Amino acid sequence: MGQALPIGSQKMKDPFAMAERVMEFSPASDAEALKILRASFPDAPLTLRVAALAFLTRKEFPTARL
Numbered sequence: 796m797g798q799a800l801p802i803g804s805q806k807m808k809d810p811f812a813m814a815e816r817v818m819e820f821s822p823a824s825d826a827e828a829l830k831i832l833r834a835s836f837p838d839a840p841l842t843l844r845v846a847a848l849a850f851l852t853r854k855e856f857p858t859a860r861l
Contacts, residue, residue: 808839813847825852 816835822828828851832844 808836808843810843810846810850813839813844814850817847817851 813832813836817828817831820831822831825848829844829848832847836844
């Protein structure tokens with residue numbers, strides 16, 4: 796797996812943008828997606844990471860593959 800924390804990613808605090816970041820890695824499971832969220836956004840509150848994970852599980856999310 797590549798580097799999960801690019802320079803400047805800490806500025807993304809929008810759950811939708813966070814979910815898009817996760818999909819760049821094409822996680823195979825929700826657990827893997829959450830691991831990527833933790834690595835990419837270590838200072839984000841758990842509620843924000845869970846909100847991003849919720850975006851991934853919605854059918855409306857354009858690139859959801861989980």
